[in-house]
Amino acid sequence: MSSPAPIPNFPECDHRLVQSLHHLSDRELVQLFQRHGDAGRYFTAIFCRYSPMVYSLIRHSARSPVQAEYLFALTWRHILLELGGVECPEAVAGEGPGAFTLQNWLINITALCIxxxxxxxxxxxxxxxxxxxxPLWCYVEQALDCLPPVERLVAVMSLTFRWSENRIAAYLQAEGEALTAADVRQKLGLAFQHLESALPEDIRQIYLGDASLRPEPLPDDLDGLLTVPDLEGVSLADANLVGTTGDLGGDFGNEWAN
Structure with a gap:
């Protein structure tokens, strides 16, 4: 039996904005996250603190490394959505092993996601x-939701599939959108401008610096223009960064759990 994949290193954990929060307690980080919804550094700091634990739990249950990475991202997306409703009780002297802690809550959320x-x-x-x-994936997804449908779709095609302007135009024309490659180029420029503007400022500093989210497209594959199985059934309204989404069932709740 092959050994599980090693726990990845995440460069954002060494960024000065994240390093400056290392002295804060879990409770302080959660409270700052809840008070400053327009900032991403507090969630990123929580991610850096607990990503080894969460990844370790997930990698032993996933059937493949690719699915482990995807479930890891889904789990942190769910953590981001639920963290705003987490109650942070004051620490009480003499609390037993059943006391509420962020670590216990994250373990339970991870187990439920698995x-x-x-x-x-x-x-x-x-x-x-x-x-x-x-963290970047989560905040980019939130930013994508702010874009108009056509801008969101062309941004997803560029980010996820690295399609060229010609190939994006060919797909949209096949779907009844009268857009040329020049139109797509213009919409891509606007899409990434709006996308990056919608990201929290500190997330842009941590992950982008002076760079852009816009990737270099792959060369056109003329045979690939004939069929687009990756996007079959995808509409302008429901395009997403990953190209597919996993559904989380059940009620995870907003309270701290043991």
């Missing part, structure tokens, strides 16, 4: 930790 998330087959997953670690 048991209830619907993880697609490997060939339909277009997520990679090398391309976007969970």
């Amino acid at each position: 048991n209830q998330a619907v993880v697609p087959e490997v060939e339909t997953i277009h997520y990679s930790l090398d391309q976007a670690t969970p």
Whole structure:
């Protein structure tokens, strides 16, 4: 039996904005996250503190490294959504092993995601930790939701599939959108301008610096223009960064758990 994949290193954990928060307690980080919804550094600091634990739990249950990375990202996306409703009780002297802690809450959330998330087959997953670690992925997804439908779709085609302007135009024309490659180029420029503006400022500093989210497209594959199986059934309204989404069933709740 092959050994499980090693726990990845995440470069954002060495960024000065994240390093400056290392002295804060879990409770302080959660409270700052809840008070400053327009900042991403507090969630990123929590991710850096607990990503080894969460990844270790997930990698032993996933059927493949690709699915492990995808479930890892899904779990942190769910943590981001739930963290705003977490109650942070004051520490009480003499609390026993059943006391509320962020670590216990994260373990429970991770276990529920492992048991209830619907993880697609490997060939339909277009997520990679090398391309976007969970905090960036989460905030980019939130920013994508702010874009108009056509801008969101062309941004997803560029980010996820690295399609060229010609190929994006060909797909949109096949779907009834009268857009030329020049139109796509203009919409891509606007899409990434709006996308980066919608990201929290500190997330841009941590992950982008002076760079841009816009990737270099792959060369056109003329045969690939004839069929687009990766996007079959995808509409302008429901395009997403990963190319497929996993569903989380059940009620995870907003309270701290043992």
